Amino acid sequence: MDENPLTEANLLWSGRELIHNRQWQMDLSLCAGGLEDYFSWIKKTLGVVGLALIKNVPFTALPETEAAQAFLNFGLNFGCPVSQSEKFDFLGRVTDRGSDIRNHTARGYESTAELPFHNDRCDLLALLCIRQAPIGGETRVVSAVAACQRLMATDPKLAQVLFEPVPFDLRDTKGDKCWGMMPVFSYSTGVFVARYVRRFIEASQRFEDAPRLTEHQIAAFDALDSILHEPDMAMDLRLEAGDLLLIDNHRLLHARSEFEDKAEAEAKRLLLRLWLCWTGSPELPAMLAPTYGRTGSGSFRSGVWPTTCPLSSFPSDLTQARQRVKDIILSSEYKKKISNYTTRTLKAE
Known part of the structure; x- marks a missing residue:
């Protein structure tokens, strides 16, 4: 433990301070037990720092389809995943697919471009690094507070x-x-x-x-x-295979540096992404309802949904919504979709 631990001071940290205080990071390979045994640590760290980094998560030793399912199971146990697209994707693949971010409909996470500071349409962002790019691709985090x-x-x-x-x-x-x-x-x-x-x-x-x-x-x-680009404000993280990063999406902003990728599809940079609801989410101002759908603290909200299954068709109660999402994600049909999605995407890249 650091001699001067961070305190709950509304996340008034700078990147320079956070680099020298690693209480927001743990190495699972050096700890007894599995990831679920440290949920209380993750929740406390998110409350104090706004992010948590867990290294050497064993999911990445699995084939990609199994790693994706294990990551989804983590999301179900820690919080509840929400859909990230009109295709009903509870799992996102952050990898280059040639998107041009100058197009207002393009997906930035499907490009190699630098992405400026922003936050996503969720309460909690979870990124699992499967493969890092040989050059660039650093994740940057900054306290919006x-x-x-x-x-x-x-x-x-x-x-x-x-x-x-x-x-x-x-x-x-x-x-x-x-x-x-x-x-x-x-x-x-x-x-x-x-x-x-x-x-x-x-x-x-x-x-x-x-x-x-x-x-x-x-x-x-x-x-x-x-201000976001002042030298001491943000912290740069070069995620490695097996790193799991969770970010409080309401109080932190994140960015990504441009990267150069490998030519082989199976060697390209790949992060798996979850958008999560969780019990630690705050009540939101009513003006944010157009983006998040619901504003109640700890409710099931946000995401991007297909018209055939909108957010409004799910209960706002997180426990009830989690059970329905769990039934969907653990169904044989959805497992087949995950398998087809990873295989098809890999061949298309």
Whole structure:
């Protein structure tokens, strides 16, 4: 244990501080028991630091289909996975498939491009590294709480702009309105919440009825981006095979550096991804409902869903929803889908 452990101070850490304090990291190969024996440690660490890194998770020693199923089982036991696409994918494959992120409909995680700081449409992000790229591909994490505080100290007027609603492209959301208004920063029952994807904010401008971004709003985004890239703010992580990284998606932002991949499909960089609900999620402001669907603390919410099985068809109670999701994921039909998905994707790359 470090002599000066981090405390629950609203995640006001810098990357430089976190690098020198490794209480957020554990090596499973050096511990007695399995991953489930350390769930309480993971939950406590997420509450204090906003992330947890577990090294040498044994899933990666399995064939990819079995590793994917084991990772899904972890998600079911720790929280509850939500769908990540209209294809009803509870498991995402973060790997290069030639996507061009200049296209507003492209998936950034299916490219080799650098991805700027953002957060995903979930409460908790889980990444399992199967293979790392030979060059690049570092994961960057930063405390949105600390970035907000620094901006408030340097330019409180611009910081205030980020607490006011701005237009967001809702992307995969179905409905009469393809954009919504929500703040980048907000508080709900005293808990800080961030929702920042600048690419989605700027993409809202393709809709004629969306409000035009103002000079003050653009200046606020620029100021925030500048702070996020200050040398001491973020922490860079080069995930290795067997690393499991969990990130509080409401209080941290993450990014990825550009990478060069191997030519062979079976050797390409691959991270498996889960979007999770869990009991530690906060109540969200009502203005975030267009993105997360529900706002209650610890509820089953968020994700991207097919029109034939929307979020609203699942109970909001996390325990009840978990049982239904478990029935889906453990069904022979879904296991076959996972097997076909990994095999088909590998051949297509």
